[in-house]
Amino acid sequence: MLANFRRTGRLWFDRLFWRKLAGVQLMGGDANWWICASLLKPGSTVLSGGAGKDVSFELELARLGCEVAVFDPSPTGRATMEQADNQHGRLKFFPLGLAGRDTVVRFAPPANPAEGSFRTAIDESAGALVEFPCVSPRKALELAGLADCALCKLDIEGFEYEVLESLLQAGIRPAQIAVEFHHFMPGIPWRRTFDSWRQLEQAGYRMVRKRQTDCLFVREEYLS
Numbered sequence: 001m002l003a004n005f006r007r008t009g010r011l012w013f014d015r016l017f018w019r020k021l022a023g024v025q026l027m028g029g030d031a032n033w034w035i036c037a038s039l040l041k042p043g044s045t046v047l048s049g050g051a052g053k054d055v056s057f058e059l060e061l062a063r064l065g066c067e068v069a070v071f072d073p074s075p076t077g078r079a080t081m082e083q084a085d086n087q088h089g090r091l092k093f094f095p096l097g098l099a100g101r102d103t104v105v106r107f108a109p110p111a112n113p114a115e116g117s118f119r120t121a122i123d124e125s126a127g128a129l130v131e132f133p134c135v136s137p138r139k140a141l142e143l144a145g146l147a148d149c150a151l152c153k154l155d156i157e158g159f160e161y162e163v164l165e166s167l168l169q170a171g172i173r174p175a176q177i178a179v180e181f182h183h184f185m186p187g188i189p190w191r192r193t194f195d196s197w198r199q200l201e202q203a204g205y206r207m208v209r210k211r212q213t214d215c216l217f218v219r220e221e222y223l224s
Contacts, residue, residue, distance in 0.1 A: 017210040028057030033178045034209035034216045045146045049098040050155035051077035055086050062090040069144035073097040073132035076116035099134035100162030120158030137167045154179040161192050168203050177217045
């Protein structure tokens, strides 16, 4: 009973942030995301940070004709992208992480080995660290041969804050940004998420969907 009450409360709270916008729908399988499908068309470009164990979202976009570039430096992401079912001509994979700049970054091992997500190493108790090469959003687009992107999806375990800041500073303005914020992770205060929301608002983005820590932001000019 209490669990149901909490679930209902979270849904009610999330819907306070929803805006009416035609074409918003869930896409993908287990790892699904709210996006505005009406803002995408064949040939639209997508920058996706984080493959994890499920790229059903990226595959659905590729099958719709989008050009999708997926970045994930982890063994988990590489194993996922090596699976035959995850191959598609419009889906390109780069074994690099997304970060605020081009550099080698220390990652903490997965908190849950079965889930497999390597994460930001802010928490000093995270265990033995590993290093992966990472690139900025601008460099990622260059490597993928993309001039810009219509959609940016970030599920990158705490690195989203610096990537969003770098994205905006570089003048890259996707029509929509789907991002999971990780202020629930050790060492990441809720304030960082609030600051990112504010930066996106100042750059002309408005939140149109929220599902716990998953958020969809759309540029204001597309909301009419």
